Amino acid sequence: MSKAVKLDHEFDKDRFATLLERACGSRRKKDFADDAGLSRAYLIKHMNKNLASPPTPASLKKIADASQNGVMFADLLDAAGYNPDRFLEKREDQLTSGSDDFLFRARAVILFKIYKRGLVNKGISHSNNDAEDELQFSIDDPKIKYWKFTFLNEDMWCKTENEARLMILSFYEKMLSMPAESKMSFVTDSEEIFEQLMEIKVPAIAIYVSIMLLEKYTMKVLKEQYIESNVDDYDGVPSLL
Numbered sequence: 182m183s184k185a186v187k188l189d190h191e192f193d194k195d196r197f198a199t200l201l202e203r204a205c206g207s208r209r210k211k212d213f214a215d216d217a218g219l220s221r222a223y224l225i226k227h228m229n230k231n232l233a234s235p236p237t238p239a240s241l242k243k244i245a246d247a248s249q250n251g252v253m254f255a256d257l258l259d260a261a262g263y264n265p266d267r268f269l270e271k272r273e274d275q276l277t278s279g280s281d282d283f284l285f286r287a288r289a290v291i292l293f294k295i296y297k298r299g300l301v302n303k304g305i306s307h308s309n310n311d312a313e314d315e316l317q318f319s320i321d322d323p324k325i326k327y328w329k330f331t332f333l334n335e336d337m338w339c340k341t342e343n344e345a346r347l348m349i350l351s352f353y354e355k356m357l358s359m360p361a362e363s364k365m366s367f368v369t370d371s372e373e374i375f376e377q378l379m380e381i382k383v384p385a386i387a388i389y390v391s392i393m394l395l396e397k398y399t400m401k402v403l404k405e406q407y408i409e410s411n412v413d414d415y416d417g418v419p420s421l422l
Contacts, residue, residue, distance in 0.1 A: 186237050188262035194230040197260040201228050203293070204257075206249030216247035235261035238268045251289035255399050265398070283334040284314060287368055290400045291316055291330055294421045300328075320364075324418045325389065327363040331355070333378075335371050349381060356386045364389040364418065366405070370397040379408060387411040389418055 201224060205213040210228075214221035219240060226232050236244070241261060245254035255265040295301060300320050314337065317329040331352070339345040356365050365388060367378050375394045383390055389412055393405045402421050 186263070188235070189264040189267070190262050192233075192235045192262040193260045194227075194232075197235065197257070198228050198230050200252055200256055200260055201244070203250045204244060204248035204252040208249070213247065217243045218247075219243060235263075238263055249289075250293040251286060251400060253286070253399055283336070283370060284332055286400050287332050287334075287370070287395060288316060290395065290402070291368065291421070294402070295328075298419070298421070300419055320419065322419050325362050325364045327360060328366065328419070329355070329359065329363070330366050330368050333367060333369045333371075333374055335374065338371070338374050352381075353383065353386070356383060356388060356390065359388050361387060364391065366391045366393050368393045368395060370395045370400070379406060382409040384409055384411055389415070393421070 205228075208216070210225060211221045214224050217224070219236075223236075224244075227236070235241075238258060238261075241257040241263075242254055245252065245257055254268075258265040258268055295318060300322060301318050314332045315329060316332075317327070320326055320328045339348045352367075359365060367390075369375055369378070369392070372394065375392055378392045388410060389407065390410045391405050391407045394403045395401065396403050405420055405422055407415055
C-alpha cells in the first residue's frame with residue numbers, strides 16, 4: 182500500500198479529471214492505463230471523480246510520462262493538491278537545458294489548443310514543416326486562413342548582434358512569403374526574447390504578427406501581443422489565450 186503524502190492544498194477533483202481525459206488523448210483508457218503502469222479501474226474512478234484522495238506523486242509521475250496533449254507533471258501535481266516545487270528538483274535547469282524539450286512541449290501545447298478550439302480547416306489537414314521549430318495550419322476563420330508558429334527559446338536565440346540581424350532577416354523572408362489573411366506567431370518561454378521581439382516593426386508586411394509568451398514551467402500561454410505591421414484591426418483575430 183502506498184504511503185500517503187501530505188497535501189499542500191485542496192485536491193481539485195474536477196480539474197484532475199479533466200487533465201486525465203486530456204492526457205489519455207485518442208487512446209483507449211485501457212491503453213492509457215497500461216502505458217502509465219496503473220490500474221484502468223483506478224484511473225476511470227478518478228476520471229469520474231469518484232475518489233476523495235489523489236494519487237501519490239509517484240503515480241502522478243507515471244501518468245505524466247504516459248500523457249498526451251502536453252499534460253505536464255506540474256499540472257497533475259497542482260490539481261492533485263501538491264506544491265510542484267516539492268517534487269520538481271532543479272526545475273529551471275531541467276526545463277531550459279535544451280531546445281528539444283522546449284520544442285516538444287511547446288508544440289504539444291499549440292497543437293492541443295488549436296485543435297481544441299476547432300480552428301483547423303476540416304478540408305485541409307495541417308502542414309507540419311520539416312523544420313521542427315515551426316508549425317503551420319490552414320485555418321477556418323473569417324479573419325485569417327493560414328497560421329504559422331515559430332518557436333524560440335534561449336538555446337535557439339541569437340548570441341551576437343550579427344546573428345540577430347541574420348535571424349530577423351530570416352523572419353522577414355518567412356513573413357513576406359506568407360499569403361494575405363495570414364498570421365505569424367513567435368512562441369517563446371523567455372521574457373527577454375519576448376521583449377526583444379516586441380521591438381521589431383514590420384510596417385510593410387500585410388499579415389498579423391504576434392509574440393506569445395509561454396510559462397517556462399507549465400507551458401501555459403501567459404500573454405500574446407501584436408507587433409506593428411501593415412494590418413491593425415485585431416478584433417476577432419483567433420488567439421490561444
